[in-house]
Amino acid sequence: MSKAWDEDCDVLVVGSGGGALTGAYTAAREGLSVIVVEATDRFGGTTAYSGGGLWFPCNAVLRRAGDEDTLEDARTYFRAVVGERTPRDLQDAFLDNGAPLVDYLESDEDFGFMVYPWPDYFGSAPKASATGRHIMPLPLKPEELGPLRDVLRPPLGTDRAGQPLPDLVRGGQALIGRLLLALSKRASAELRPETVCDELVRTGDTVEGAVVGHRGRRYRIRARRGVLVASGGFERNAGMRARYGVPGQVRDAMGPAGNLGKAIQAGIDVGADIGLMSEAWWSPGITHPDGTSTFSLWFTGGIFVDGTGERFVNESWAYDRIGRVVIDRMNAGRLTLPFWMIYDDRDGVRPPVRSTSVPLGETRDYEDTGLWVSAGTLGELANKIGVPAAKLIATVARFNTFAESGTDEDFHRGDEPYDRSFADGASPLVPIETGPFHAAAFGLSDLGTKGGLRTDATARVLDTSGEVIKGLYAAGNSMAAVSGTVYPGGGNPIGSCMVFAHLAALDMVAGR
Numbered sequence: 233m234s235k236a237w238d239e240d241c242d243v244l245v246v247g248s249g250g251g252a253l254t255g256a257y258t259a260a261r262e263g264l265s266v267i268v269v270e271a272t273d274r275f276g277g278t279t280a281y282s283g284g285g286l287w288f289p290c291n292a293v294l295r296r297a298g299d300e301d302t303l304e305d306a307r308t309y310f311r312a313v314v315g316e317r318t319p320r321d322l323q324d325a326f327l328d329n330g331a332p333l334v335d336y337l338e339s340d341e342d343f344g345f346m347v348y349p350w351p352d353y354f355g356s357a358p359k360a361s362a363t364g365r366h367i368m369p370l371p372l373k374p375e376e377l378g379p380l381r382d383v384l385r386p387p388l389g390t391d392r393a394g395q396p397l398p399d400l401v402r403g404g405q406a407l408i409g410r411l412l413l414a415l416s417k418r419a420s421a422e423l424r425p426e427t428v429c430d431e432l433v434r435t436g437d438t439v440e441g442a443v444v445g446h447r448g449r450r451y452r453i454r455a456r457r458g459v460l461v462a463s464g465g466f467e468r469n470a471g472m473r474a475r476y477g478v479p480g481q482v483r484d485a486m487g488p489a490g491n492l493g494k495a496i497q498a499g500i501d502v503g504a505d506i507g508l509m510s511e512a513w514w515s516p517g518i519t520h521p522d523g524t525s526t527f528s529l530w531f532t533g534g535i536f537v538d539g540t541g542e543r544f545v546n547e548s549w550a551y552d553r554i555g556r557v558v559i560d561r562m563n564a565g566r567l568t569l570p571f572w573m574i575y576d577d578r579d580g581v582r583p584p585v586r587s588t589s590v591p592l593g594e595t596r597d598y599e600d601t602g603l604w605v606s607a608g609t610l611g612e613l614a615n616k617i618g619v620p621a622a623k624l625i626a627t628v629a630r631f632n633t634f635a636e637s638g639t640d641e642d643f644h645r646g647d648e649p650y651d652r653s654f655a656d657g658a659s660p661l662v663p664i665e666t667g668p669f670h671a672a673a674f675g676l677s678d679l680g681t682k683g684g685l686r687t688d689a690t691a692r693v694l695d696t697s698g699e700v701i702k703g704l705y706a707a708g709n710s711m712a713a714v715s716g717t718v719y720p721g722g723g724n725p726i727g728s729c730m731v732f733a734h735l736a737a738l739d740m741v742a743g744r
């Protein structure tokens with residue numbers, strides 16, 4: 233392949249999730265020419281599947297609603313839960329720059345946000361917020377997006393379960409929709425679907441551009457100010473998962489098919505350092521007849537039991553905390569998949585799971601595949617799912633005493649605000665007493681890997697000796713996450729994608 237450049241731009245952005253498009257928008261708004269390359273035929277990545285929640289402490293939207301949080305309290309909380317797992321200046325960059333980013337976006341009429349109370353995920357940590365530090369984009373009407381809706385990755389219900397598009401564009405759809413709208417008004421930004429970046433071009437200490445491929449044609453793009461790798465994680469790449477020891481399986485990952493880690497690998501190939509490579513944002517996943525286990529939350533009843541018939545976790549914890557307990561127990565040889573949700577018949581045979589990212593299908597399909605099992609007594613149920621009957625009966629009896637007293641002596645379910653958020657503040661301890669009894673199979677799902685290229689606090693990628701690789705930036709799930717090995721609160725993944733992509737773009741605007 234010729235070493236000549238085929239094209240020039242100021243900023244090349246790899247990927248089109250929340251981070252990538254925020255970086256592209258910032259660079260274009262500040263007058264730079266931008267090319268966005270997206271591997272698949274739709275823009276938006278996992279972000280378009282998401283709730284679009286953003287954890288930005290003390291931002292203007294929260295302030296207008298009367299929030300009296302302080303940045304120091306938010307810092308105390310974040311430090312307490314993330315600890316020393318990631319550099320302090322990286323943590324500070326995230327904490328300090330969320331609110332200014334909201335101001336920056338709100339100064340453009342294409343953006344609008346609303347408060348969406350969502351408690352921090354570690355309610356017992358110092359300065360945890362019971363209402364959260366969480367906002368969401370305002371929904372859009374489809375007609376406001378016009379033809380852009382056709383290039384926006386549809387929600388999971390449509391993409392994976394063939395449901396019709398919803399009447400309103402909300403959550404992550406609205407976030408990506410608003411970014412696409414704003415970008416469509418900037419002539420200096422161009423978005424290219426079905427274009428994969430798998431090679432970076434480094435000369436000396438500088439990344440000068442990249443090689444991209446589109447339908448069999450490979451070409452070289454020079455990026456005068458830099459390349460931003462914001463191409464999500466590598467959760468859909470079985471080889472990389474195995475190499476870096478990421479628990480779980482590709483089929484249970486929530487990211488779209490393009491999240492193969494090719495641009496992360498390209499960064500490694502030009503000398504970038506990496507971090508947190510075995511990490512992901514975890515969740516229990518309800519198992520579907522096609523064998524996939526998908527991100528599930530909002531449990532209005534039920535308990536989880538392992539193969540011994542015992543509870544092993546606070547079922548009302550945030551999904552990542554539950555996922556990590558599942559992984560720890562699997563690693564210790566104390567849990568094999570599936571594990572089971574046990575519940576009674578008060579709401580019928582369908583499990584008390586109010587939010588399944590992929591909609592549940594017909595009850596019969598789950599029953600026919602042995603994923604949902606029912607029996608007249610707990611003993612019979614235990615026999616059907618292969619757990620010791622006496623143990624399951626004792627586990628449920630003990631849990632029912634907790635439900636009666638209102639105190640979970642084993643796992644403290646209901647002690648923290650998040651635990652109670654899906655029960656309108658009431659106790660989430662619902663007794664299991666009305667037969668027939670049911671069990672639903674669960675596996676381990678992930679919302680995407682969160683290990684990647686190591687960066688400084690301006691999202692500049694570092695090499696293995698800690699030096700900046702000029703012209704190379706990373707954000708979102710392509711960078712070693714600022715949150716390390718925890719998920720501090722709803723909105724951290726996308727919030728950190730957006731902040732670091734914005735900082736990267738501003739650094740490129742300042743020139744190098």
Ligand SMILES: Cc1cc2nc3c(=O)[nH]c(=O)nc-3n(C[C@H](O)[C@H](O)[C@H](O)COP(=O)(O)OP(=O)(O)OC[C@H]3O[C@@H](n4cnc5c(N)ncnc54)[C@H](O)[C@@H]3O)c2cc1C
Pocket residue numbers: 246247248249250251252269270271272274275276277278279280281282283284285286287388427428429430462463464465486487488489490491492493494495513527589679680707708709710722723724725726727729
């Ligand atoms: C159902 C669900 C709900 C969620 N809700 C929230 C929430 O409310 N708040 C929150 O903070 N987080 C949420 N998350 C997590 C969050 O969505 C992701 O962590 C985040 O969106 C990842 O953003 P990203 O920009 O790093 O990558 P993505 O949004 O996944 O985008 C990556 C894009 O890059 C493309 N790409 C990959 N490789 C290449 C390449 N080599 N060349 C070109 N393009 C490439 C991919 O095709 C993809 O389109 C949720 C996740 C799920 C599944």
